[in-house]
Amino acid sequence: MITTQNFPYIPGEHEAEKASSSYLMSLIAFIAGLPLPIINLFATIIFYFGNRKGTYFVRWHCTQALLSQLSVLFMNSAAFWWTISIIFRDETITSNYLAYMMTVIVFNLAEFIATIYTAIKTRKGIHVEWFFYGGLTHLLCKP
Amino acid sequence: MKKIPIQLLALVVLFFGSWFVLKQVDWVTVLKVKQKTKKTEEKLGDFFWDMIKKSEKESTSSFTITAVNKLKISICKSNNIDSSKIKIHIIEKDEINAFALPNNHLVIFTGLIEACEEEAELSGIIGHEIAHMEKNHLMKKLVNEVGLTALISITTGNTNSELIKSILKILTSSSYSRKLETEADLTAVDYLIKAKISPEPLANFMFRLAQSTNTIPTQFYWISTHPDSEERAKTIIDALKNKSIINVPVLKKENWDLMKKDLKKD
Numbered sequence: 001m002i003t004t005q006n007f008p009y010i011p012g013e014h015e016a017e018k019a020s021s022s023y024l025m026s027l028i029a030f031i032a033g034l035p036l037p038i039i040n041l042f043a044t045i046i047f048y049f050g051n052r053k054g055t056y057f058v059r060w061h062c063t064q065a066l067l068s069q070l071s072v073l074f075m076n077s078a079a080f081w082w083t084i085s086i087i088f089r090d091e092t093i094t095s096n097y098l099a100y101m102m103t104v105i106v107f108n109l110a111e112f113i114a115t116i117y118t119a120i121k122t123r124k125g126i127h128v129e130w131f132f133y134g135g136l137t138h139l140l141c142k143p
Numbered sequence: 144m145k146k147i148p149i150q151l152l153a154l155v156v157l158f159f160g161s162w163f164v165l166k167q168v169d170w171v172t173v174l175k176v177k178q179k180t181k182k183t184e185e186k187l188g189d190f191f192w193d194m195i196k197k198s199e200k201e202s203t204s205s206f207t208i209t210a211v212n213k214l215k216i217s218i219c220k221s222n223n224i225d226s227s228k229i230k231i232h233i234i235e236k237d238e239i240n241a242f243a244l245p246n247n248h249l250v251i252f253t254g255l256i257e258a259c260e261e262e263a264e265l266s267g268i269i270g271h272e273i274a275h276m277e278k279n280h281l282m283k284k285l286v287n288e289v290g291l292t293a294l295i296s297i298t299t300g301n302t303n304s305e306l307i308k309s310i311l312k313i314l315t316s317s318s319y320s321r322k323l324e325t326e327a328d329l330t331a332v333d334y335l336i337k338a339k340i341s342p343e344p345l346a347n348f349m350f351r352l353a354q355s356t357n358t359i360p361t362q363f364y365w366i367s368t369h370p371d372s373e374e375r376a377k378t379i380i381d382a383l384k385n386k387s388i389i390n391v392p393v394l395k396k397e398n399w400d401l402m403k404k405d406l407k408k409d
Contacts, residue, residue: 087287094171098171107161
């Protein structure tokens with residue numbers, strides 16, 4: 001799911017630090033322990049816009065971090081509003097709901113581990129591409 | 144680049160596939176969700192009933208207890224509800240009030256029974272409160288207004304008096320949202336029709352007390368905490384259109400009169 005690839009050039013120390021930070025931004029909500037899935041996306045968007053004029057390596061990783069956050073946002077938003085409707089409305093806890101929550105937890109955990117791994121690797125200047133998101137980032141982010 | 148849609152499809156299949164596979168397990172039973180919810184409800188209900196019991200006087204009038212229980216059994220039996228789980232408590236108080244507590248405790252004040260002009264009115268109120276219990280409105284309202292964490296803390300020994308007071312106020316005021324009230328009214332109408340009791344007297348009770356609240360507001364607690372009573376009464380009447388209503392009294396006329404006389408004596 002995650003592959004280490006050669007980047008067109010060797011990124012500098014400063015670039016590696018910024019690229020690594022783009023992944024750390026997406027962990028903000030995890031660290032703060034906030035249940036609102038939108039917080040992660042906001043942090044990543046702010047970082048993305050702050051660096052859209054950065055070097056190719058930084059832009060590329062900001063884009064990959066942002067894209068991965070987008071898909072998690074849909075998944076987590078559904079989980080969030082489903083839970084809210086159980087607490088405040090007429091919905092009840094069903095096996096379907098619990099199965100969805102478990103799936104979401106597993107996918108979030110996988111995304112969390114992948115994010116930390118990628119942040120560590122990019123900090124060392126190693127280019128890491130994710131399954132699907134890597135290809136999509138190549139389409140959107142040009143040198 | 145052609146790989147991207149296939150990879151997207153693979154991710155989507157992986158997500159929904161995992162969800163589908165996990166869905167095959169009955170997690171509600173495995174994780175004992177219902178038992179845990181029930182236990183919290185039981186502890187809360189018993190805790191708050193004990194509090195009310197300590198501060199109020201329970202009626203010992205055998206006429207009243209028997210009559211009210213007969214009405215409860217009649218509604219439950221016709222609607223496949225286990226009547227033994229509903230615990231009726233009659234409190235000697237002039238306030239016109241009745242409310243449900245968690246764990247199927249139904250508290251009725253003697254003031255409310257005295258305000259009822261016929262047994263079908265009382266049956267209607269009992270039906271309305273049973274509907275709140277059966278539709279789980281009570282726990283929803285408590286979670287909504289107090290929060291799940293605060294409720295669980297009560298069951299695990301939290302003795303924060305302010306919190307307990309505020310929950311008790313919510314419970315005894317029995318004010319639900321308009322949506323839940325309407326649902327309880329319409330469910331009560333169904334219960335009553337099945338039990339061969341006319342729901343019309345319930346609407347009459349609401350009309351009568353809604354009009355009296357202008358003169359003696361504090362007394363008419365059940366109505367004053369149930370907003371838009373006139374409109375709700377109209378909704379009940381509308382729900383009865385095109386329905387054949389039979390009214391078969393549950394109690395003998397002399398038993399109803401004896402109960403009323405016994406209440407006046409107290």
